[in-house]
Amino acid sequence: xxxxxxxxxxxxxxxxxxxxxxxxxxxxxxxxxxxxxxxxxxxxxxxxxxxxxxxxxxxxxxxxxxxxxxxxxxxxxxxxxxxxxxxxxxxxxxxxxxxxxxxxxxxxxxxxxxxxxxxxxxxxxxxxxxxxxxxxxxxxxxxxxxxxxxxxxxxxxxxxxxxxxxxxxxxxxxxxxxxxxxxxxxxxxxxxxxxxxxxxxxxxxxxxxxxxxxxxxxxxxxxxxxxxxxxxxxxxxxxxxxxxxxxxxxxxxxxxxxxxxxxxxxxxxxxxxxxxxxxxxxxxxxxxxxxxxxxxxxxxxxxxxxxxxxxxxxxxxxxxxxxxxxxxxxxxxxxxxxxxxxx
Numbered sequence: 001x002x003x004x005x006x007x008x009x010x011x012x013x014x015x016x017x018x019x020x021x022x023x024x025x026x027x028x029x030x031x032x033x034x035x036x037x038x039x040x041x042x043x044x045x046x047x048x049x050x051x052x053x054x055x056x057x058x059x060x061x062x063x064x065x066x067x068x069x070x071x072x073x074x075x076x077x078x079x080x081x082x083x084x085x086x087x088x089x090x091x092x093x094x095x096x097x098x099x100x101x102x103x104x105x106x107x108x109x110x111x112x113x114x115x116x117x118x119x120x121x122x123x124x125x126x127x128x129x130x131x132x133x134x135x136x137x138x139x140x141x142x143x144x145x146x147x148x149x150x151x152x153x154x155x156x157x158x159x160x161x162x163x164x165x166x167x168x169x170x171x172x173x174x175x176x177x178x179x180x181x182x183x184x185x186x187x188x189x190x191x192x193x194x195x196x197x198x199x200x201x202x203x204x205x206x207x208x209x210x211x212x213x214x215x216x217x218x219x220x221x222x223x224x225x226x227x228x229x230x231x232x233x234x235x236x237x238x239x240x241x242x243x244x245x246x247x248x249x250x251x252x253x254x255x256x257x258x259x260x261x262x263x264x265x266x267x268x269x270x271x272x273x274x275x276x277x278x279x280x281x282x283x284x285x286x287x288x289x290x291x292x293x294x295x296x297x298x299x300x301x302x303x304x305x306x307x308x309x310x311x312x313x314x315x316x317x318x319x320x321x322x323x324x325x326x327x328x329x330x331x332x333x334x335x336x337x338x339x340x341x342x343x
Contacts, residue, residue: 044270046079046262048104049087049096051210056234057292058106058161058254059083061285068277077270079104085211098154100261106161110189110252118149121335122252123193124328125319126312128339131165134251135286137342142335150255156263158274159282161254162289167246167309169232170224171217174307175245178202178318187213187225193328197249200319210235217241226250230289233296238303247309249319 048065052058059081066079087093087102090111096102113120121127128134137143138160147157168175168186175181181203188194188205198205208216208225216222217240224241226249232238256278266274300306309315322328323336 041074041076043075044073044077044266046077046103047087048079048081048106048256049085049093049102050081050083050106051085051090052106052231052234053084056083057230057285057288061161061281061288062104062106062256064284065277065281068280069273072273072277073270077273089209089211094257097257097259100259103259103262104158105257106254107257108163108189108252108254110191110194112150112255112257113191113193116146116149116153117331118146118335119255120191120193121332121339123189123191123197123250124322124336125197125249126316127323127336128251131251133342134253135160137339138253140342142338142342150257151260154260156258156260158256158258159278159285161256161282162286163251163253164228164230164289164293165246165248166226166228166250166252167244167248168224168226169237169241169244169304171220171240171242172223174243174305175247176307176309177314180245184223187216187222193322194250196325197319197322200322201249201315202318213237214240228293229296229300230292233299238300242304244300244304244306245309246306247312247315249315 048062050059050062054060062079062081062083066081069077069079087105088096090105090107093102093105094107094112094115097105109119109122113123128137138146143160150157168181170184170186172184173180178201181198181201184203185206186198186203187208188198190207195205195207206222208222213222213225214235214237217225217237224243225237227235227237229244232241232244238244258274263271263274297306323340328336
């Protein structure tokens with residue numbers, strides 16, 4: 001009897017051992033194999049340089065761009081935003097993008113025009129009939145041709161960024177007619193067309209780095225400058241300039257450049273995601289620019305005397321010869337005429 005009891009106990013123990021060895025699987029087979037780890041997604045890290053501070057349409061738009069890229073790639077592209085010229089001035093970041101050392105950079109068309117002749121056409125004064133005309137040119141066939149020119153130069157035109165209308169601000173007097181600019185040292189970008197425009201208007205153009213304009217106005221190294229209300233307010237130039245005259249002589253966009261090196265490293269899905277995010281961000285910035293413009297004008301009114309210039313005829317007539325200038329004709333061909341004819 002004792003032997004039989006011992007035998008039964010041994011059988012129970014063996015059965016239990018077999019059950020544990022089988023891992024409790026329904027098949028009762030051998031122990032489960034360890035699960036294979038899924039390969040981790042390779043994250044493409046990128047940077048975008050901006051020259052405007054936080055809170056401005058462009059900088060907030062680049063944050064939106066970063067968010068859209070992350071969403072469209074499930075975190076596969078991580079874009080870090082560096083505002084306020086943290087990665088360098090326009091010339092430095094432009095050279096970095098062209099060399100493939102930086103993925104994205106915000107630059108003004110006024111600056112880029114020194115390297116890509118067709119882009120310099122935005123510095124021609126009073127070229128656009130309206131803000132819609134301006135955007136239709138950039139997003140239509142003419143703008144596509146400019147993108148091709150930028151690519152030939154050595155980078156990719158990622159998106160157009162609204163730059164609003166540029167007007168004069170200074171510490172000497174209101175500008176109500178071209179004669180009021182006579183003798184005033186006005187800061188401009190380094191574009192030859194812009195310099196020529198100032199000369200036609202009677203001003204004395206001087207090139208000063210954008211980041212140095214505040215101090216130059218404060219110390220009276222320059223008498224004034226020209227820019228959009230959003231830029232004047234965001235850079236706090238309204239603190240150091242007395243008069244803001246809304247003559248709206250130019251509409252110059254900003255541009256986001258993308259490194260060809262960074263673009264060529266992306267697979268087809270990555271490129272598609274970048275294109276979708278760019279288009280979305282471009283529209284977002286355009287809407288935000290319009291929203292902030294009225295707020296910026298109100299901020300400027302608190303510290304500046306703002307004068308409207310409802311009749312711009314005198315300014316237009318002063319610079320109209322530039323539209324048919326032989327030197328510009330040689331540079332732009334029929335581009336000025338095509339822009340003016342565009343709907």
